[in-house]
Amino acid sequence: xxxxxxxxxxxxxxxxxxxxxxxxxxxxxxxxxxxxxxxxxxxxxxxxxxxxxxxxxxxxxxxxxxxxxxxxxxxxxxxxxxxxxxxxxxxxxxxxxxxxxxxxxxxxxxxxxxxxxxxxxxxxxxxxxxxxxxxxxxxxxxxxxxxxxxxxxxxxxxxxxxxxxxxxxxxxxxxxxxxxxxxxxxxxxxxxxxxxxxxxxxxxxxxxxxxxxxxxxxxx
Numbered sequence: 001x002x003x004x005x006x007x008x009x010x011x012x013x014x015x016x017x018x019x020x021x022x023x024x025x026x027x028x029x030x031x032x033x034x035x036x037x038x039x040x041x042x043x044x045x046x047x048x049x050x051x052x053x054x055x056x057x058x059x060x061x062x063x064x065x066x067x068x069x070x071x072x073x074x075x076x077x078x079x080x081x082x083x084x085x086x087x088x089x090x091x092x093x094x095x096x097x098x099x100x101x102x103x104x105x106x107x108x109x110x111x112x113x114x115x116x117x118x119x120x121x122x123x124x125x126x127x128x129x130x131x132x133x134x135x136x137x138x139x140x141x142x143x144x145x146x147x148x149x150x151x152x153x154x155x156x157x158x159x160x161x162x163x164x165x166x167x168x169x170x171x172x173x174x175x176x177x178x179x180x181x182x183x184x185x186x187x188x189x190x191x192x193x194x195x196x197x198x199x200x201x202x203x204x205x206x207x208x209x210x211x212x213x214x215x216x217x218x219x220x
Contacts, residue, residue, distance in 0.1 A: 003029045004029055004031050005027075005029050005030050005031065005052050005053055005118060005119070005122045006031050006033050006049070006050075006051045006052045006053070007024060007030055007031065007032050007033065007051055007052065007053045007054075007055055007118060008032075008033060008034045008036065008042055008045050008046055008049065008051040008053075008054050008055070009021065009024070009032060009034065009035045009036065009042075009055050009056070010036045010038070010039055010041070010042035010054065010055070010056035010057060010060060010065065010068060011035070011036075011037070011056070011057045011060075011084075012037055012038055012057060012059075012060040012061060013057075014037075016057075016107070017035050017037070020035070020055065020084070020114070021035055023111040023114050023115065024055075024114075024115065024118070026111060026115060027115045027118070027119070029119075030115070030118060033045070033049050033051055034049065034051075037060075037061075038060045038061045038062040038063060039056070039060045039062060039063030039064055039065060039067060039068035040062040040063040040068075041062075042054065042056060042063075042068055042072075043063060043068055043071055043072055046068075046072040046076055046079060047072070047075055047076065050076060050079075051079065052078075052079075052080060052122050053079075053080045053081070053082060053118050053121050053122055054068075054069070054072060054079055054080070054081045054082070055081075055082050055084055055114075055118060056068055056069070056081065056082075056083060056084070057083075057084060057085050058083060058085040058087045058092055058096070059085070059087060065083060065085070065096070066092070066095050066096060066099050069081050069096065069099040069100050069101055070099045070100070073099070073100040073202065080102050080121035080122060080124065081099075081100060081101045081102055081103075081121070082101065082102060082103035082104075082105060082114075082117045082118055082121045082127075083096050083101050083103065083104045083105060084105045084106075084107060084109070084114060084117075085104075085105075085106065085107060086106065086107050088106065088131070088132065093132055094209075097202075097203055097205050097206045097209070098202070098206060099202070100202035100203060101203065101205075102120075102121045102124070102125070102126045102127075102203050102204070102205070103117040103120065103121050103126050103127045103128060104128050104129060104132050104205075105117050105127065105128075105129050106129045106131065106132065108129075109129060113127070113129075120173075123174070124174075124189070124192070124204075125173050125174060125204070126203065126204050126205050128205065133171075157195065157198055160181075160191060161191050161194060161195050161198070163181060164177055164181070164188060164191045164192065164195065165195055165207065165208075165211050167180060167181070168192070168195070168204050168207060168208050168211075169208040169211055169212060174188045174189055174192065192204065195207055199211070
C-alpha cells in the first residue's frame, strides 16, 4: 500500500495558499485534505479530520499559528507541525518550537525543501531553514555560563539516551543515529520518545535546545 501523508495547510494569503497546494501536489504521497485561510478554520479541520501534518503560517487572522499549534497538539497528540512563514523573530521561533513545531521553514524555501520538511515531519524528524538554525545556535552561545538555572536536576537519562541526545543535538536523523550507534532505527525512535518525556519537551529541536542550555551536550 502506497504511503499517504494527509496534510492541512493554514495560510491567509490567497496566492501563497495556491502556491503551497501546487507545491504539495508535486509529491504523490501528499494528500492535501484542507487549505485554510486562518488558524481557527485550520484547528477545526485538525480536530475533525485528524491529519498527519499541519503546514502553517504564523501571522494569520482570528487565530495565529502559535495558538493553532498549541490547541491542535493538545488534542491531537500525534499531529506533526511544520511552520512556513516569513517571520524570523527570535521569540516567535522559540515559541513555535515550545508549542510543538517540528520544522521551521521560511517562504524563501524551494518547493522541494517544503516537501522534504513535510516528509520528515511525518516521520517525526525536523527540518529547519539554515538561517533559522544559525540564529538558534547563536542564541545558545549567548547563554551565560553563570546562569543560575540548574536544569540538570530535572533530567534522568540512561547512557544510551545520553548518546542519542548528543546525536540529536548534532542534527542527525533517526536512521543516521541508528547507523552510527549500530542499533535498530525502531530502537532509536523509542529512545527519542523517552528523551522527550524526560526533558518535558515536545520536539527534537526543543530537546537539543534544552540539553545545550543545561550543558548535557556540547554546543556546536
